[in-house]
Amino acid sequence: MAKQHKAVALISGGLDSLLAVRVLQEQGIEVEGINFYTGFCVEGHTHAIRNHDKDKQKRNNALWAAEQLGIKLHIVDVIEEYKDVLLNPKHGYGANMNPCLDCKIFMVSKAVEWVKEHHKEGFDFIITGEVIGQRPMSQRKEVMPIVAGESGADDILLRPLCAKNLAPTKPELEGWVDREKLYDFHGRNRKPQMALAKQFGFTDYASPAGGCCFLTDKNYSDKLVDLWEGRGSREYEMDDIMLLKVGRHLRPKPEFKMIIARDAGESKYLEGYRKQFVTIQVISHNGPLSMVDGKIQTEDYELAAGIVARYGQGRDAEEVKVEISVPGQDVQTLNIKPLSIEQVLEEWHV
Amino acid sequence: MSRFELDARRMLCPMPVIKTQNKVKELAEGDILAVVCTDPGALSDIPAWARINGHTILGHEENDDELTITVRVGG
Ligand code: SF4
Numbered sequence: 001m002a003k004q005h006k007a008v009a010l011i012s013g014g015l016d017s018l019l020a021v022r023v024l025q026e027q028g029i030e031v032e033g034i035n036f037y038t039g040f041c042v043e044g045h046t047h048a049i050r051n052h053d054k055d056k057q058k059r060n061n062a063l064w065a066a067e068q069l070g071i072k073l074h075i076v077d078v079i080e081e082y083k084d085v086l087l088n089p090k091h092g093y094g095a096n097m098n099p100c101l102d103c104k105i106f107m108v109s110k111a112v113e114w115v116k117e118h119h120k121e122g123f124d125f126i127i128t129g130e131v132i133g134q135r136p137m138s139q140r141k142e143v144m145p146i147v148a149g150e151s152g153a154d155d156i157l158l159r160p161l162c163a164k165n166l167a168p169t170k171p172e173l174e175g176w177v178d179r180e181k182l183y184d185f186h187g188r189n190r191k192p193q194m195a196l197a198k199q200f201g202f203t204d205y206a207s208p209a210g211g212c213c214f215l216t217d218k219n220y221s222d223k224l225v226d227l228w229e230g231r232g233s234r235e236y237e238m239d240d241i242m243l244l245k246v247g248r249h250l251r252p253k254p255e256f257k258m259i260i261a262r263d264a265g266e267s268k269y270l271e272g273y274r275k276q277f278v279t280i281q282v283i284s285h286n287g288p289l290s291m292v293d294g295k296i297q298t299e300d301y302e303l304a305a306g307i308v309a310r311y312g313q314g315r316d317a318e319e320v321k322v323e324i325s326v327p328g329q330d331v332q333t334l335n336i337k338p339l340s341i342e343q344v345l346e347e348w349h350v
Numbered sequence: 351m352s353r354f355e356l357d358a359r360r361m362l363c364p365m366p367v368i369k370t371q372n373k374v375k376e377l378a379e380g381d382i383l384a385v386v387c388t389d390p391g392a393l394s395d396i397p398a399w400a401r402i403n404g405h406t407i408l409g410h411e412e413n414d415d416e417l418t419i420t421v422r423v424g425g
Contacts, residue, residue: 037364060364060391063398072403077368242362272360 005176006030006122007158008111009129011073012212013061015193015205016129016161021069022200023160024127027177031127033073034114035062036107038082039241040213061206068202078110079238086215087234091146096221098213100138101146104130108151115156125156125171131193132162132186141165141186161185161193214245223249226350230257230294239273243293246270248311249350252303256294257350260311263288275327280308283333284321287312302336307348309338351380359416363391367399370421374405379424382408386418393417 009021011033021031066073085106089099111126132141144166148157155170163172164184172179185192197205214220223244228234230251246266247259258280261267267289270279278292282305290308305322314320315338325331356373358366366387373383385396396419397407408420 037368041364060367060395060398062364063367063395063402066402067398073399075364075368075371075399077365 004030004122005124005171006032007125007127007171008115008118008123009033009071009127010107010111011035011062011065012129013063013065013206014129014212015190015197015202015207016131016134018065018068018129018202018205019193019196019200020127020129020160021065021071022202023182023196024158024177025069027181029177030122031069031071032123033062033066033069033071034111035073035075036078036082036110037075038085038103038213039079039238040082040086040215042213064206074114076110076114078106081110082106083236094136094138094216096216096218097224098215098221100135100216101143104138104147105150108147108153108157112152112156125158125169125176126153127158127160129161130159132165134186134188158182220244223350226251226257227293230254239276243273243291247288247290250307250344250348251350252307252345252348253296253300256292256296256300256304258290258292258304258307260290260308261288274325278324278326280305280322280324282309282312282314282320283323285312285314285317287314287320301332301334305334305336306339307344309336310341310344312338314338351382352378353382354384356383356385358385358387358389358392360388362389363395366392367395370396371399371403374421374423377423381423383421383423384418385421386416388415388417390417392419396421 007024007029009017009031011017024031063073085099085102089102091101094100108126115123115126130139132139132144148154158169158171161183162185163179163182165186168179171177227240243259246269247261249257249259251257261270270289270291273291278296280290281287288311292304296304301324309315309320309322317338319335319337322334322336323331324334354377356369358369366385366389370385377383393410400407400421404425406422406425408422410417410419
């Protein structure tokens with residue numbers, strides 16, 4: 001009996017990877033999925049934090065896609081390794097802080113490692129849902145061989161949705177898959193994919209607007225750059241990544257930034273950081289919890305408290321009582337007058 | 351058959367799923383794992399992960415802000 005060939009597919013949760021897998025399943029190839037969690041992925045997070053997102057249907061699209069396809073999914077935490085990709089991208093950044101090309105190379109190279117580790121189980125090639133010309137940076141025709149080459153995948157990287165536009169790969173040359181039944185999609189027009197989705201009976205699939213991660217988002221990227229500049233270092237931890245998605249961020253002084261919760265859900269989330277950060281909250285009126293990131297001097301407490309008070313119900317009061325808690329110290333209280341709208345300067349908003 | 355507990359409190363999805371997946375890899379068929387988490391998203395993600403990978407959800411309990419999801423390794 002002929003060997004059953006197996007492929008591992010990079011699953012982002014979007015339509016393209018869903019289709020790429022189904023196309024190969026139609027040819028009798030057994031597929032398992034792999035999904036890399038960089039910390040910046042659009043999946044998860046914020047819906048768990050903000051109030052108004054709580055009722056939305058929660059689903060992890062990569063898991064959802066795997067279930068639709070009836071395949072196993074391995075989710076791999078690459079948070080630590082990804083730091084080097086984000087901080088030192090050889091091929092540079094896209095429109096924002098997204099190092100898409102290096103990211104693709106990194107993910108495919110991780111998949112190569114996985115295939116090597118699982119060779120005994122019959123895995124011998126990798127598939128992705130890439131489509132030539134769909135993304136400005138990482139999916140141009142010229143870069144397709146770069147991804148294959150620099151990741152070390154070479155001819156075991158197959159892109160079923162645009163394979164006909166590319167040189168034949170090993171799975172095609174060896175006859176494991178029939179090249180004639182692969183596709184030649186290219187460009188930004190998504191109609192062919194949508195038609196194929198319909199043919200396969202996929203509905204309700206995810207179509208993230210920007211990309212698969214927060215780094216393509218301008219606001220998020222601005223906050224990330226501000227964080228690095230504020231600290232004078234580009235180091236970051238998982239908590240930093242998460243906190244950039246929570247609250248409004250204001251930097252009244254170069255040395256510190258304030259994160260002010262926008263609703264009760266965010267206040268509750270920030271509560272968890274009380275032991276690590278200086279927190280400020282109005283106690284005479286209802287108001288959000290706020291956290292200070294960076295170094296705040298005692299003489300700036302009044303300024304910081306005045307800003308926080310601006311976002312609470314006591315904003316128009318003559319005086320409000322504020323509690324400032326510094327980790328490892330007794331809680332202090334302060335009576336201050338909330339800043340007026342004009343006093344909260346536009347340029348403080350990150 | 352042994353019983354284990356996994357602390358995934360304060361982790362946001364998909365971290366509780368990743369931790370569950372990695373812990374289950376170390377366990378034997380039939381073992382029971384109770385995952386304690388605080389992200390309500392885990393309530394849809396962990397069962398989805400279990401269905402895909404052939405594990406069984408025995409149930410879940412919610413108290414205060416904590417959620418305990420019990421998984422049996424294998425079918
Ligand atoms: S959008 Fe983010 S996850 Fe997707 S390729 Fe670009 S950097 Fe990587």
